[in-house]
Amino acid sequence: xxxxxxxxxxxxxxxxxxxxxxxxxxxxxxxxxxxxxxxxxxxxxxxxxxxxxxxxxxxxxxxxxxxxxxxxxxxxxxxxxxxxxxxxxxxxxxxxxxxxxxxxxxxxxxxxxxxxxxxxxxxxxxxxxxxxxxxxxxxxxxxxxx
Numbered sequence: 001x002x003x004x005x006x007x008x009x010x011x012x013x014x015x016x017x018x019x020x021x022x023x024x025x026x027x028x029x030x031x032x033x034x035x036x037x038x039x040x041x042x043x044x045x046x047x048x049x050x051x052x053x054x055x056x057x058x059x060x061x062x063x064x065x066x067x068x069x070x071x072x073x074x075x076x077x078x079x080x081x082x083x084x085x086x087x088x089x090x091x092x093x094x095x096x097x098x099x100x101x102x103x104x105x106x107x108x109x110x111x112x113x114x115x116x117x118x119x120x121x122x123x124x125x126x127x128x129x130x131x132x133x134x135x136x137x138x139x140x141x142x143x144x145x146x
Contacts, residue, residue, distance in 0.1 A: 006093040008053040008065065016052045016078075017041035019064050023080040027114050055081060055094045065094060074102045076111035079119065091122055099126065 018041050025038065049070060055063040062085045066078030076098065081091050102109045111128070113120045 004057065004089055004093055006090050006097075007056040008094060008097050009056055010051065010053050013046040013050055013052050015054075016064055016066065017044050019080060020044055020066075020078060023064075023078055026080060026083075027117070050077065052078075053098075055090065057085060057090055062090065063094070065098060067098065070107075073108045073110060074098065074105070076109060079111075086118075091119065092126070095122065095126060 021038060021041055028038070047068065049068050050066060051069055052064055052066045054061045055065060063081035064078065065076070068075040068077050076095075079091070079095070081094075099109065109128075110131070111123065112134070113123065
């Protein structure tokens, strides 16, 4: 099987504002219980330890990975691939590049999976294990709406 050419390219956080909104919209489609409040791109605030990487396939940005880089852990904060490129192995290659980074830095990786996100199967296949479960009792359905 031919090896896919997938690259991660670090970019300034501000570059990803509109992509982050697309990621939030995606989460709203996969998790009917926990709807995220979609804000304007200019309202997104970045923390000092956030790092963002373009996922580049065939010289085109098709998604991104955002991490929070802590002293002993990398928290996979955001992971998004454009819908037409999902299911082709690109996410596996991109995530393995983050895993390689964590190994070089001797850090664990953690993440959260929302709702019925199919990426959960990718994470499990790469060795991630459920550590804790967050449960929600939805009382106010309008709490996250604009």
